[in-house]
Amino acid sequence: MAQSDTVDRILDAAEELFAERGFSETSLRMITSKAKVNLAAVNYHFGSKNALIHAVFGRFLTPFSATLESAFDELEARCDGSPPTLNQTLWALTESAVRMPQRNEKGISIFMRLLGLAYTQSQGHLRKFLEQEYSEPFGRFMRLLKEATPQLSAVDRYWRIQFMLGATAFTMSSSDALQDILRNKLGVDTTVQEIAARLVPFLAAGMQAQDTLLASPADIHIPVA
Amino acid sequence: MAQSDTVDRILDAAEELFAERGFSETSLRMITSKAKVNLAAVNYHFGSKNALIHAVFGRFLTPFSATLESAFDELEARCDGSPPTLNQTLWALTESAVRMPQRNEKGISIFMRLLGLAYTQSQGHLRKFLEQEYSEPFGRFMRLLKEATPQLSAVDRYWRIQFMLGATAFTMSSSDALQDILRNKLGVDTTVQEIAARLVPFLAAGMQAQDTLLASPADIHIPVA
C-alpha cells in the first residue's frame, strides 16, 4: 500500500511540527520536506492545510474519546449509582490520556501541546471541528464534574472549570519550553505523567476550596490578610 | 505633535489585533488599516514588526512593573521582616493589575491574553525581550512565592507556579467570551474584579495542596481513589 505510507508520513511530520511551532507558523513545505514527500501530496490526500490539521487531531482524538468513554463507563459502574468523586473523574481523564497507545515516547506531550494550541491559537475552523466532532465526551466530563462538586454554586463551578482548563491547556501547550527552563534551573527532568501527577492534586485542591463568598463589590479588592 | 498620534494609534490597533489573533496571524497591513495610518509608518516609527511587538508590551509592562514594585515594597514594609503570606502576595499582584489605569474597559483582559500568547506562541525574540527587560519584578514575585510556600519542594513549586500562570492568563484572556457564555447560561454578570476574587482562592488552595509525593514512575498512573 503506497498511499497509507505517504499519508502517515505526512501526519507524523505535521503532528510534530505543529506541536513545536504552531499551525500558521508551520508551512506545508516544512511538513512535506520533513516527511520526504512531494509538496502536492498534502493537497492531493487531504484537500487543504486546514483539512490536514483536522486529520492530525482526528487520528488521536477519535480513539482517545472512545477510551475516555469506556473509562467513564467503568468508573460509573464501579461507583454503582453514587456519583464518582472529583479525584476519580480527573484521574479517569488523565489515565485515559496517558494510557493511549503512543506512536513514540513524545506522543502524549505532543498531543497535549496540540490541544493547548487548539484552545490558545484562535483557529476558528479547528474550534468548530472539535466542538461538533467531540461534544459528547466533553459534555459527559462536564456532567461528572458537576455531580462531583455539589457544594459549589453554579457560578463558582463554572469559573473554576475555566481555571482548571486554563492551567491544563497553558501548561501543556508550553510544556517543552517549561521543561527546558526546569532542566536548566533545577537540573531535573519531568515526564508528562509526572506533570499530570502534579497537576491533578493542584486542580482538585483549587476546585474544592471553600465556595467563594463575595463581599460587596466596593471592597472586593481590599482583603489582604 | 503629529508623531505621537500616529504612534499611539498604531500601538492601540496592534495591541487589540495581536490579542485577538496572535502575532504571526496579524499582518502589518491589518494593523495600519485599523489604525488608519500608512503601511510604512510601522517600519518608520518602530523599525520592524518585532520591535512593534516589543513596544506594545513595553507600553503596558513598564508602568505596571513600577506599580508592582511599590506594591511589594508596601507589603514587605507592612509585614516588617516576616515574609508575606501567599494570599497577600497574590493579592498584591492582582491589585496592581486591576488598579492600573486602563486605556479602555477591555484593558486588563487584552493584556492578560497578550501575556498568555507571549508564553504560548514560540516567539523567541519576545521571550528574550521580556526576560531581560522585566526580570527584576518577576524574580521578586518568585522570591515572595518561595518564601510564602516553604513547605513545597522546588520542583512542585515551579510547576504550581506554571499552573497558576496558566489559569490566570487563560481565564483573563478569554474572559470576554466566557462572560458571554455565563450571561447566557446562568443569567449573571461578572466584573474582572469578581473573577479575580474567585481566582485567587482557587490558586491559593491549589498552591497549598499537600506537596506532591510521587510513586515510582511505573505506577504513577494507578491512583484512582
Next chain:
DNA sequence: GTCTGTTTGAAACATACGTTTGAAGCGCAT
C-alpha cells in the same frame, strides 16, 4: 503487453507578507 485508475513529481500559479524606496507634504525657524 496493454489499458485504467491511482499516486507522485517538477513547475508554475496567484496572493500575501515584511520591508524599502524616493518623492511629496508639513510645521517652523530664519
Next chain:
DNA sequence: ATGCGCTTCAAACGTATGTTTCAAACAGAC
C-alpha cells in the same frame, strides 16, 4: 519666502505561502 527636519504617502521590492496543473510513474486486471 526660503530652507530644513520630520513625517506621510503610493508604489514597488523580494520572498514565502497555499494551491493548481499536467505530465510521468506506477500498480493491478485483463
